[in-house]
Amino acid sequence: MSLIRQHGSAPKAEIAQKTGLSAQAVTVIINSLEAESLLIRKDPQRGKVGQPTIPFALNPDGAFGIGLKVGRRSFDLTLIDLLGNIRATLHENCAYPTVQSLLTFLEKGLGVLKMSLSDELAKRILGVGVATPYEIWNWTEEAGAPKTVLNEWKSFDFKEKINKIVHLPVYVCNDDTAACSAELSFGNPARFSDFLYIFIGTFIGGGVVINETLFTGKKGNAGAIGSLPRPMLNSEGQLTSQQLIMQSSLYILEKMLKGDGYNTDILWSSKEYWGDLGPVLDKWIDQVADGLAYAALCSLAIFDFEAIVIDGAIPINVREKIVLATKLKLSQADHRGINRCEVQSGSIGAKAQSVGCANLPLLINFSQDHASLSHH
Known part of the structure; x- marks a missing residue:
């Protein structure tokens, strides 16, 4: 099923060739998946010689996943099908997330x-994937939330509490790992095998x-670039460090805009268009790109990635400016010894975290990633 998802559709002979399984074994498996309505037959393809081949594709109605995204400023509930299409979605903004408001x-x-x-x-809903920021209680000052409220999350058992409401298997994952899974399953048009995924939320x-x-x-916290410390000089000229979260996050833009007298509601209410935010936005984009270029170089020195993929809960035109600025800064950086x-x-865009957590039940049931995800 992972192979068919990757290629869109494939005939039995191609599946046998790419998996190394015998034609008979592939036929047995395909027939079984078809009987379970997980696969559907596409129109026969006629070649120059021989019988026409019949490609098989994933059936969108074969299975569904529900995603619950716990954000620092909002909650999202999303239903997706086996192809990652959003069938229904609900969104609610909040000043900061509380346990009770989530359950409600x-x-x-x-x-x-x-x-x-x-x-x-509805019987084909396989479970609920929950995406939540890693140790959400550790950034009370940056989130602008009372410490006592965020501390409630420390002892909150997502699986136990949510299972009582939904009566389905519950899988919990880091929010940006979930977004990365959405890009891997339903995006990644260039078919990169190895990449660092960055989500600006x-x-x-x-x-x-x-x-x-x-x-x-x-x-379960690989790729946590927000916690990457960046060396810098303080006002006394002493060497110190600052996490990337404090340089390349949306809440920093909010602070900058408030300082210039802007209404910042648009940042959270619209992911399509922010209007004219003037030089403040340009300044933020520049410092975001500066941080991303640094994170990219650090990761390339360790993993030698093919690509850096940048997405976020931001308008497309803003994302494109960040991508271009990051490319420019990387091109000007010292690359000696680094590819x-x-x-x-x-x-995927702004909904990547929501689609990604809804994808968790599907990944765990139908993909090669199940082993790395199911124990978290």
Whole structure:
């Protein structure tokens, strides 16, 4: 199924060739997946000689996943099908996330989400993927939230509490790892095998793909570039460091805009267009790109990635400016001993985290990434 997803569709002979399985084994597996409505037959393709071949593709209605994204400024509930199409989605903004507001949002939204499916198709929902920032309680000052409120998340058992509401398997994942999984499964048009994925949200974060597989690391936090310390000089000229979160995140833009008297509601209410934010936006884009170029060089020195893929909860025109600025800064950097790589935009956009967490139940059931994801 991973192979068919990657190629869009494939006939039995091609699947046998690429997997190394016998034609008979492939036929048995394909017949079984077709009987379970996970695969569908496409129109026969006629070649120059012999019988026409029948390609098989994933059936969009074969399975569904629900995603619950816990953001630092919002909650999202998303239903996707086996091809990653969003069938229904709900969004709610908040000043900061609380345990009770999350549970209320989930209970209210679950029924609304299921209304988009027939009773028969609703039985094919495989589970709920939850995407949450890593150690959400550790950045109270940056999030502008009371410490006592965010500390509630320390002892909150997502699987236990959410399972009581949804009565389905629950899988928990870092929010930016989830976004990376969406890019890997439903994006990545250049078919990169190895890439560092960067997502610019309220806080910046990332994910890692190696050998076309999501690499989550031992504790599930691989690609946490937001915590990457950047050496810098303080006002006294002493060497210190500052995490990338404090340079290349959306909340920094919010602070900069507020300082110049702008209304910052547009940052959270619209991911399509922010209007004219003037030189403040340009200054923020420049410092974001500066941080991304630094993170890219650090990661290239260790993993020798093919590409850096940049996405975020930001308008497309802003993302493109960040990509161009990052490319420019990387081209001007000292690359001695480090291979250059592609820098390109992600293809999922602002909903990547939401689609990614809804993708977790599908990945765990139907992909090669299940081993690295299911123990987190």
